[in-house]
Amino acid sequence: MTRTAAPKLRAYTALAAIGLLAALALRxxxxxVLAAPFALxxxxxxxxxxxxxxxxxLALDRERVLEGDEVxxxxxxxxxxxxxxxxxxxxxxxxxxxxxxxxxxxxxxRVPAGEPRRVALGLRCVRWGGYVVGDCVxxxxxxxxxxxxxxxxxxxxxxxxxxxxxxxxxxxxxxxTQVFAGNQVARARGDGIEFADLRxxxxxxxxxxxxxxxxxxxxxxxxxxRHPERNADVILFLDTFVEARRGDGEGTLTLAVRAAAALAxxxxxxxxxxxxxxxxGVLTWLLPETGLVHLYxxxxxxxxxxxxxxxxxKDVEVIPRRTLPPKALVLALxxxxxxxxxxxxxxxxxxxxxxxxxxxxxxxxxxPGRDPSDALAHRLWLLDREALRARxxxxxxxxxxxQEDAPFASALExxxxxxxxxxxxxx
Amino acid sequence: xxxxxCVLGVxxxxxxxxxxxxxxxxxxxxxxxxxxxxxxxxxxxxxDVWAPLEAxxxxxxxxxxxxxxxxxxxxxxxxxxxxxxxxxxxATAAGTLAVSAAVLAAASAPVRGGVxxxxxxxxxAASALAVVVRLARRPV
Numbered sequence: 001m002t003r004t005a006a007p008k009l010r011a012y013t014a015l016a017a018i019g020l021l022a023a024l025a026l027r028x029x030x031x032x033v034l035a036a037p038f039a040l041x042x043x044x045x046x047x048x049x050x051x052x053x054x055x056x057x058l059a060l061d062r063e064r065v066l067e068g069d070e071v072x073x074x075x076x077x078x079x080x081x082x083x084x085x086x087x088x089x090x091x092x093x094x095x096x097x098x099x100x101x102x103x104x105x106x107x108x109x110r111v112p113a114g115e116p117r118r119v120a121l122g123l124r125c126v127r128w129g130g131y132v133v134g135d136c137v138x139x140x141x142x143x144x145x146x147x148x149x150x151x152x153x154x155x156x157x158x159x160x161x162x163x164x165x166x167x168x169x170x171x172x173x174x175x176x177t178q179v180f181a182g183n184q185v186a187r188a189r190g191d192g193i194e195f196a197d198l199r200x201x202x203x204x205x206x207x208x209x210x211x212x213x214x215x216x217x218x219x220x221x222x223x224x225x226r227h228p229e230r231n232a233d234v235i236l237f238l239d240t241f242v243e244a245r246r247g248d249g250e251g252t253l254t255l256a257v258r259a260a261a262a263l264a265x266x267x268x269x270x271x272x273x274x275x276x277x278x279x280x281g282v283l284t285w286l287l288p289e290t291g292l293v294h295l296y297x298x299x300x301x302x303x304x305x306x307x308x309x310x311x312x313x314k315d316v317e318v319i320p321r322r323t324l325p326p327k328a329l330v331l332a333l334x335x336x337x338x339x340x341x342x343x344x345x346x347x348x349x350x351x352x353x354x355x356x357x358x359x360x361x362x363x364x365x366x367x368p369g370r371d372p373s374d375a376l377a378h379r380l381w382l383l384d385r386e387a388l389r390a391r392x393x394x395x396x397x398x399x400x401x402x403q404e405d406a407p408f409a410s411a412l413e414x415x416x417x418x419x420x421x422x423x424x425x426x427x
Numbered sequence: 428x429x430x431x432x433c434v435l436g437v438x439x440x441x442x443x444x445x446x447x448x449x450x451x452x453x454x455x456x457x458x459x460x461x462x463x464x465x466x467x468x469x470x471x472x473x474x475d476v477w478a479p480l481e482a483x484x485x486x487x488x489x490x491x492x493x494x495x496x497x498x499x500x501x502x503x504x505x506x507x508x509x510x511x512x513x514x515x516x517x518a519t520a521a522g523t524l525a526v527s528a529a530v531l532a533a534a535s536a537p538v539r540g541g542v543x544x545x546x547x548x549x550x551x552a553a554s555a556l557a558v559v560v561r562l563a564r565r566p567v
Contacts, residue, residue, distance in 0.1 A: 007449030008493045014453050015489070019460060020552040028467055029534030030478040034460050036530045037486045037523040039555050086511060089502045108504030110511070143515075145493060
């Protein structure tokens with residue numbers, strides 16, 4: 001603990017000195033009467049001053065929560081010294097993304113010697129992320145208030161806040177499926193449930209595939225063709241070069257991570273393989289896998305996502321080849337603010353990947369400004385963004401703008417509709 | 428003559444509390460004490476029996492002013508903490524009254540003055556300040 005002299009110490013010393021010297025100079029005993037209490041308080045206070053040895057421990061009732069959940073933080077304060085503290089001020093600085101809902105922070109408590117005190121504080125997890133709570137600051141004064149003792153108590157408790165997944169009823173289907181069994185009806189024909197077509201029997205066809213009604217009508221054997229159920233590879237491509245953000249912490253990256261978590265969850269529930277590419281200042285990736293463990297792996301990676309400033313030019317060549325398997329659906333979540341990400345997406349499309357871009361609109365996080373020239377610049381910027389979207393569409397990339405206040409499912413539905421209509425036009 | 432430092436002292440205290448500056452408390456209390464000291468020369472030359480009450484008032488003013496400054500920025504306290512502090516301040520005031528009364532009683536003792544007593548007084552005052560300084564520097 002660091003000890004600093006309180007203003008009271010200097011004040012009482014000065015008053016006692018002035019009083020005693022004035023009494024001597026003016027030969028008035030009454031001035032000694034005035035000065036003596038200050039001197040006595042100083043003497044007694046200094047003699048009784050002891051540095052309090054405070055031990056602080058923090059416990060959270062849960063270590064893993066979803067966005068919007070509340071956790072109960074309990075601070076346990078105990079004095080190792082034999083003298084209690086009449087008032088111990090405790091403040092638990094909360095990182096952005098956590099806010100106190102119940103209890104007082106900071107709070108002044110009395111801590112008797114040898115008896116632990118517990119202070120409960122309700123925390124609401126506003127934003128996803130990995131947090132370390134508990135770097136609290138304690139402050140105490142000696143009984144006479146002549147010294148202030150302050151210490152930073154490291155009582156770290158980790159807290160993982162997972163993004164609350166959005167409700168998604170439909171998902172974007174890839175143009176082509178993979179070879180493993182799944183829930184996605186493949187375009188290819190083979191063993192499956194979904195009826196595809198009728199064709200003439202050829203040697204080697206299994207008897208149970210014979211369509212007896214069609215065969216009776218035609219006088220020869222006809223068999224049913226079916227679409228097999230296959231899985232798909234979905235790569236979530238997260239642009240982490242830059243983000244547009246408000247002061248409350250909400251920004252394009254926050255929305256992108258929420259959307260990516262929802263997509264990963266739903267695709268993995270469908271037994272598809274999900275991979276992740278965090279394309280930004282720092283490149284992160286997860287190879288496509290399936291299963292519950294992989295869902296946790298993806299979510300853990302997502303909540304560690306952050307924007308790292310990097311001026312180096314990066315293109316898709318830096319992404320490990322196995323991260324982008326052939327026939328995979330690449331779902332890009334990007335604010336389309338950084339030229340490197342914009343170019344990389346065009347490059348992916350040019351390499352034949354089935355690409356859909358969900359533009360996390362940065363518009364709600366920016367204002368046109370008060371100055372007319374600022375407003376004009378803002379309008380030009382909006383037009384520039386329109387032109388970029390048009391360029392993407394000309395390149396055959398499905399791109400939709402997702403605004404903060406709209407449900408993510410509607411943006412996904414819009415992409416699906418665009419892909420359906422694009423397919424019709426191509427035919 | 429007495430009124431001016433008295434008013435200045437009150438103003439200094441008010442300014443210290445409004446602006447949150449602790450030196451103002453020291454100046455205010457010193458001016459109030461100085462005003463009292465000045466008033467001693469206006470009246471009769473005998474010992475002022477009201478000195479303990481004056482001392483108690485000054486200590487109370489200083490304690491309350493410093494308490495007020497300590498509470499900035501405001502930190503909510505659990506019930507009982509403020510009440511216990513108020514009781515401590517009250518006890519300090521009562522103790523001040525008792526101590527200053529004892530000092531006044533000692534001062535009014537029929538002891539004849541002289542150079543020896545003068546030297547003892549100076550030594551005592553210097554020793555008191557030295558003890559205070561020594562205690563303040565002591566590692567706690």
